[in-house]
Amino acid sequence: MKQIKSWAQYYVDLMTKLGLVRFSMFLAAAIIVLAVSIQMGVTLFLRGTVDVVDLVRSVFFGLLVTPWAVYFLSIVVDQLEDSRQRLSRMVRKLQEMRERDMELNSQLQENISRLNAQIAETNRAETLRQQAIEDLENEVFQREKAQLHLGERTALLRSFIDCSPDLVYYRNEDEQFSGCNTAMEQLTGRVEAELIGLTPFDVYKQDIANKVVETDRQVFASNEPMTYEQWLEYPDGRKAYFELRKVPFFDRFGKRLGLLGFGRDITERKQYQDKLEKASRDKTTFISTISHELRTPLNGIVGLSRMLMDTQLTPAQHQQLNTIHLSAVTLGNIFNDIIDLDKLDRRRLEIAPAPLDLPAFLDELETLSRIQAEQKGLYLHFDRDGDMPQFVMADGTRLRQVLWNLVGNAVKFTDEGGVTIRCLAHEAETQGRLALHFEVEDTGIGIPPAQQEKIFAMYYQVQGKQHATGTGIGLAVSRQLVQAMGGQLYVDSDVGEGACFTAELEVACVEAAADPELPDSDLRLDILLVEDVELNVTVACALLDKLGHQVRVARTGGEAIAMANPDDFDLILLDIQLPDMTGFDVAARLLERYGDSLPPMVALTANVTGDRDYYLERGMQDVINKPLRSQAVRAVIAHLFADLADEEADAASEQAEQNDWLDLGFLTDYADTVGKGVLISSVDLFEQMMPDYMAVLDSNMTARDQAGVVEEAHKIKGAAGSIGLRRLQQLAQLIQSPDQPAWWENVEDWIESLRRAYPGDIARLRTWLQT
Template identity: 85%
Template structure:
């Protein structure tokens, strides 16, 4: 088949090469020759020979037929060639079209890919858009849900606020109300809508509004919250006592918008506090009255027995009189326990350390202990051991009260045997201190271990010891006194073998006191206002012995009639008088005579008051009964130092002021910088001390121990810089939180600092000649 195609292709190529005419002629000749040859061959095959006619006939037939056949064939071939060429051109065109189609198809595929990519991107964008729409719808839904929830919470919060019995309100910067709760509506008698836009002056009475606006300004000026208490009035006239708290509030940019106010009705609490204060005052009055009534005859026993002991007595009389005197003093110590109990309850217990003659103190303790033991038929061993100094710094009154209480208990609870009192003294672990160790041991019934700590509780008595009476407060007060002095009190006991109470205390060494100068004071004309005969006798005897002239007024009316400033230098004024109080007398005399009135000194058996209490009521000082020569000398020496002899005045100034002022420092400082410079420092101190005390008080109210100590340290430095020795020592106590019973005494030390500061500054000014 391929051969035929090759021949056909050759035929066509040849015709194309030779041309149609030449190729037709050549083809015709070839066909004629071929026809002749075939015909001759057939004739020859059939007849066996060939004639010329056959040859001619064959040529003629060939010439006749061949041109037409060749022409037709050439035409056909030519047409076929033309068709082939057209076909080839068409094929080429188709090929071009195919290639173009392929190219277009490729572009189409590329465009389709791009379109698909764009569709995919569009789908993603659409998906993101749909997701964003869905998220937005969710956000809107959540926001609507949150708004709904917030609305519910707001409504719930508003319900809570409205249900609260406390006042809730808020005001803007212009002090106008911007909202409130129902409790505030009830207080003001106005609805919230009516209240909005009003100021406190539109709502409250003038005095209440002034206080409200004043506290608002404090909040706005400091941008800090403020809490205070105030009476407010309801529309029906009912008043209630509120604890009010005001807080500034700000927007998210820190701009202040106004203040929030809260108020709690504490009327019942106020009433309860008033009742407690009244009960405390009533209790103090009761204790003062009982103390006064019981001490009045007791003072006579103590005073007269002390005076009788200065007379000529035989040994038996002196022993009996000593027993009477010490028994009366012991009874007085029981009163002291009761009074100290009240002070402990009011946190007003004071520890006053002064130079104390230790051997004399022990002699007195031994004498009392021996008398008590002998009265019950018991033996007494009193042992002293160690290096006993002559003078120490201690509160002798409190220490005596503690030890007499322990000895009294030992004797009380011992039926057979005796009591042993030991006093040991040795250097303390604290440099410059002396450790005192007192043991009071008895041979009584002992104390069960389970009860040994309970006996120091108030009003507790060991079960089974019914044969011995007691108040149950002695040991409780004794332990707190020892703790207030910086020591400790404990017990060691076995049942049936007695008990040993131990008191441990550190005290400071002291220099011997100078001898008393009885002759230094000039005689004074004194008006004694006293209604009890025994007290009059004791006081007159003491004052006369000191060289003074005394006249007596028996009641307040007599005192007002006799108290002429030209007749007397001093008025000793009893507080409890038949017709009026000593304070009434003092008020009337001050109103009548003013500054020309001589100094008034209160006489009282009520040991619960302090000096400032009496000074605030017109007295210059106070002396506790029974009168003692030392107390009388100190008060008169303080008030009338200018009446002493020149030598005595010099001695009093040097010895007395040395207790208040640091004279070596002041003398050196004044010599260096001059008294005028020192005086300017005093002026500056007087300007600064109120601020110091205000900060100290605020820290004390907040129970901020660190703040109290820090401010006390500043005060100590300030008073030390101008030589105020006594105030510096007091500030040192305040700034020493490690001091035993610091919390129990710090309030008293602060009050002492406040009370003594003006007087000590005045003494310093007098020393400077200002």
Template identity: 60%
Template sequence: MKKMKVWSQFYVSYLTRLGIFKFSLMMATCLILLALFVQIAVTLFLSGEVKQIDLIRSVFFGLLIAPWAIYFFSAVVDQLELARKKSSLMVKKLQQMRERDLERAQELTQTIEQMHQEFEQRKKAERARSAAMTELENEIKQREEAQRTLEDKTALLRSFIDSSPDLVYYRSEDGCFSGCNKAVEELTGRTESQLIGLTPRDVYRSDIAEKIIETDAAVFESNEPLTYEQWLEFPSGRKANFELSKVPFFDQKGKRLGLLGFGRDITERKKYEEKLEKASRDKTTFISTISHELRTPLNGIVGLSRMLLDGELSQQQRKYLKTIHVSATTLGNIFNDIIDLDKLDRKRLEIVKQPLNFHDFVSDLESLAHIQAQQKNLYLACENAPNLPDYIEADGTRLRQVMWNLISNAVKFTDQGRVDIRVSSMALGEDKARIRMEVQDSGIGIPEDQIKKIFSMYYQVKGTKQATGTGIGLAVSHKLVSAMGGEILVTSELGKGSVFAVELTVDVPKTLNELSEQVKALPNLDILLVEDVELNVTVAKALLEKLGHQVSVAMTGQAALDMAEQHAYQLILLDIQLPDFSGFEVVAKLRDRFGDDLCPVVALTANVINDRTEYFEQGMDDAISKPLSVEAVAAMVSELFAHEPLPVAVHRHDHVEVKLETLLDTEMLGDFLGAVGKPTLISSVALFEKLMPEYLAVLESNLIARDQDGIVNEAHKIKGAAGSIGLKRLRELAQKAQSPDLPAWWDNIDDWVEKLKREYPANVEHLYEWIEQQ
């Protein structure tokens, strides 16, 4: 079959290649030849002889058959060719279709692969989306949990902040409130929602707001935290002292959003500090009291010995008496050491320079040194330069205290040998001089490594049996000399002795008139001496009368008040410590009664006076130390009366208004009771009793804040409330508290407020009892 197909294809292709005509001729020839061959073969087989006719017949037959065969074959070929062409076309189409199918199959494969990839991607995306959804759900859950936790923490933090007694607030860049806690709401009397958007000027009093705005600006300017103290006021008027801290706060990008503020109420701490200050004042008072009690007999010795020295004495008596006088003065300076320690602690030590007879000063040093050296059988040598000034401007008490301390130390640390005192001076122009005072001993000396330590408080040189003191003398002396603008120089060699030298520059005043001339030029005064110690009275009165003054004596504060009402004195010398009142209370009462008509009042004190300001502030015109000296009295009288005419001494008529001692204004209460009736009066008293604790709390807060206006305003409320229901005693106390022009108001306001707090319950109780009796 395959061969037939091959021959058919060969036939068709050969026909196609030769053409129909040539192929027909060839076929006809081939048929004739085939007919001849068949005829010859058959004839030969049958007859064994080929005849011409047989050949002709074969040719004829071939010619006859050839057209039909050729036609047939041609037709077949045509059909075959047509079929072939159709087949070829079909094959071509099939091939095209196959190619298209292949392309489509390839495209389909690619599409399938792409779809598969997309499917895989979708599956992956689905898985990723599913994972993302799961993660998102987890994140949402976490966020919800975090939100709940944050809300819980926020609520807890808010609860904590609101429960905190400290102020917590924050303000924006423009100074407006953005939020706060309950403590701020209580302070301002406004809720947080009401505060938001308000500035400090909208919330606080103007003076408070200005300081708040000023500190806010400082925080914004420096971008640094700021802490300070400020008194703030509650709606009730009560004041509290707060320690305020302000810090700037920023967002994550570093942009400043505003400031956070924190405030802690430190009013109780202020009260504690006030108590400490009061304890310090009490300590000072205690020291002053001890000094006063010790000085009282000592002043008698000093004063009487000084008066005796003015009389006619033998040389031996004068020497002994001067020794007594100098020794008593030395003992007084030991008391000064104690007082100076307190003043040094409070940094209130001051130097008062006055003209000092320098020759007498040096003579006193020699007398003291002689007494002390004689007690230990030491040789004493004093060498004074010939050019010493007659007078210098110096604090004689302080300078004497320093030199006596150095002389005492020299004697104490020298068992045998000598003590040398050398005083020299170098002029520095016409009105200044450089004074040098040396104390040299042949005692034990000071180790070189301890020389710099000897001026430390309570320090004692180690390894010496003589170091039995307190260790304060040199420390106080060093501070005193430094305060006077000088210095103490020390050289020492262990086992051979020491040299202490005091050097200071002093003013040299012009030649002074004789004291007697000064005394003669002073007026004779009618003086009231207020002193409770007999010995001091004897000394002071004798000295004043010797100077030509007329002296009356009162030994209590009340006696002084009574005598001042009966007679107008030209000068009152008033002791600070009296049995019934303090001198400051007496002068306050005097000024309250007599006002500008009161004569000068001078304080008498046993303490060393370094600063007269505190006496001036409490109503005194001057202050003078006991025991009185001619120089001090002359200077005081000269200062007070040199430029003004003397007040005339006259007897006063008893026209001073007598103060009622009752607690209640019964006349006013009687009228009030008759007008409104007992129930209304009782309800008014009950309302006062209800309001008084708040009034006192606000008053005390203003007192701690030292807010004078606040004290006055609150005391005015109490005065009005007390007066409206006839509480006269409370009204009078409140009247004093609301009157800052009274003498020594700041010194007495604590007592007045304390009396108001202490006395008002009993006064109210008395008022209830009075009402019940009506």
């Protein structure tokens, strides 16, 4: 079988090699040869001879069979070749498939290996995941535990911070608050959530915020902690003195996040220091006052004793007089030693004006000055110029102390020539007041220009002058005395040509013109009341309603300007101190807007010591002191709207009942108008508010905030006057008047007097209400 396949393949290969034609010819020849051979063999075997016919027959048979054989074999060969080729293609495909299978098998094996590796990795990852989950769970547990612990510690720390009376806060780089403690919330009046994101300008007043931001920027610029002291203000107006420390803070990478702030209230320490300073000043004032009060008569003793020693005396008298003289000189030196032990500035001066006989005062000054000058061999000229009134209101002791000091210095620094004293009097710019000029001129050594202002400093002495003996406080005290009396003291001098000291001040003449009497008026008016204190509004409205007037109220200057139509009102009662502007500002704007068509304006003021002309010069037609009294209101209305006034009303306005503590005339009028029940409730409210008033007043005083002191005293004055507490009203009036002589030196005593007085005065008022 195998051999047949080989022959068949050989046949196919031969036909393929020779081609169909050549193969057919070769096959035909082969068949013919085969047929001839067979025919010859068979014939020889059967007959023993071979004929030509047999050869022809064999050739013909070969030629006849050859095409069919070739055709048949060709078909077979084609089929075989086609089968072979298909087989070859199949083999190739199988080979390709096998190779692909091998490749896929290889990839499969690789994938299986990779999958096994991934499975192994996945198993390891799963193991790690499980381990990680366990670790994470453990970490979460630990973290929760830590957070719980941290939360407890944070809460504890926050509790400590909130319990601290010190301020604790922090601000970011943009100067915005990021957090604070309870003390800071109380200071700012805002809770922490409200405070976050605000800047100091959103929280504090402008002046305080400027200082806070300035120090913040200094800390940011230097990256160094800073400690300083500053006044801060609570929402109720109370001021406190804080020692503030600011520290920059950074994250763990060194980036600055902002600053931490700490503040400790040292107001009590500040007050204690101020009290110590005040005690020290008071001691200095006492020593200086005693020294200078005693120096004037002591100088007289020294001068007169020296003069008497030049007269005819017995030896015993001369010895006794010399002892008096030396004792006086020694006592003067002791005064100098006492002052040298306590060289502090003089801070407190008390001026007590009283009727002063001016001609007699000048005669006394001339006599003492002449004695002192003649004792040294100097001449004295004493000139008086102007219309001298008989009496003026002045502190004679203080004025004498100043002039005697100037004369003493003039004599001391003059070796040749003399001293000229001039007193000039003329009408002052302020109506009803007298301007006095005292000049003390000498022909002495003079004062260098560079030292002319320095000589008024405490303990200063002209350098290089042999005459400059003593303590050097005389001129300093003299200038403060003159300033306390509302005047000024200055010097004009050239070296070698003497000096001229000039003291200028204004005084009031004792004689005062009486106001004309005015009858009552029955007019019923439409009145605009401009007042911001609620108690005062209640009192004034009740009183004006009772008198038959129609009243409308404006509580600010802006409201008053908007409401004050001349066609709507007959009279404007205008409080001087309003929340947004002064009554004078309101009057000026109304006069500018309406001119002569504006109804009369009457000032309402608690300034019981004020000058009526001062209000008239600023556009007012009259002035009424608060609290309002029906008699005063009737008198003003009669004065403004009628030709004559009722004598009874005028007498009542001029002779209001006087009492050291209570304004009984007002209280009686108020109680009759609105009833004692309303008055009692007002007293209760005042008594409840006074501790807060005093606390704010004390804090402003400690802070040396003049505006704050004046503002709070104005509130107390208005409230006290509204319930008839006259003494408290007058004390508050002094406290709220910084133009008073030596106001800073005296205001502490006035506040202390107010503190001691108000409980007793309230008790007296309650007693009066019960009667």
